[in-house]
Amino acid sequence: MNICPCNLFYIGETKRKFRIRLQEHIRDIKKGRLESPIPSHFGEKHHSDANLLQATILEEVFIRKGDERLIKNVLLYKETVFILKFDTLTPRGLNSEVNWRFALKF
Numbered sequence: 001m002n003i004c005p006c007n008l009f010y011i012g013e014t015k016r017k018f019r020i021r022l023q024e025h026i027r028d029i030k031k032g033r034l035e036s037p038i039p040s041h042f043g044e045k046h047h048s049d050a051n052l053l054q055a056t057i058l059e060e061v062f063i064r065k066g067d068e069r070l071i072k073n074v075l076l077y078k079e080t081v082f083i084l085k086f087d088t089l090t091p092r093g094l095n096s097e098v099n100w101r102f103a104l105k106f
Contacts, residue, residue, distance in 0.1 A: 001082070002038055002094070003054040005046060010038055010094035011058070011082045013075040018057055026050040037094040058082055077102045 002010040002025065014021040028039035029050040038053070046052050061078060063071050080102035082088075088095045 001056050001058050001086070003056075004038075004041060004094070005052045008041065008092075008094050009086055009088045010041075011079055011086060011088050013079040015071065015075065018055075022053075022055050025055075026053060029053065037096055041094055073102075 002012070004010075012021075025036075025038050027033075028036065029042045029048050032039070032043055032048060034040040034043050039048075042048055042050065042053065059078060059082075061074055063074060065071075076099050080099050083093075083095050083098045087093065089098060090096055
């Protein structure tokens with residue numbers, strides 16, 4: 001979960017290490033790459049000040065390597081659950097969409 005100074009939250013999933021994904025967000029904020037929700041928000045509202053970004057891990061998922069489709073589906077399901085639980089869809093948060101296929105299982 002990423003948190004901005006105006007208390008808007010963004011829920012995301014990644015297979016990469018958390019530290020690496022966070023560094024990617026920070027780099028995108030600093031370079032003004034506005035393609036994704038976090039850098040776009042920080043560029044518009046916080047003068048691209050990446051030092052204001054806070055983030056935390058909500059849940060780690062451990063699945064044996066091998067079935068990439070299963071891994072992706074589990075991550076998308078977990079992401080959907082947290083987006084709905086924390087109500088992070090815009091305008092209350094920074095998530096612009098939710099995967100409704102997984103939301104129906106929630």
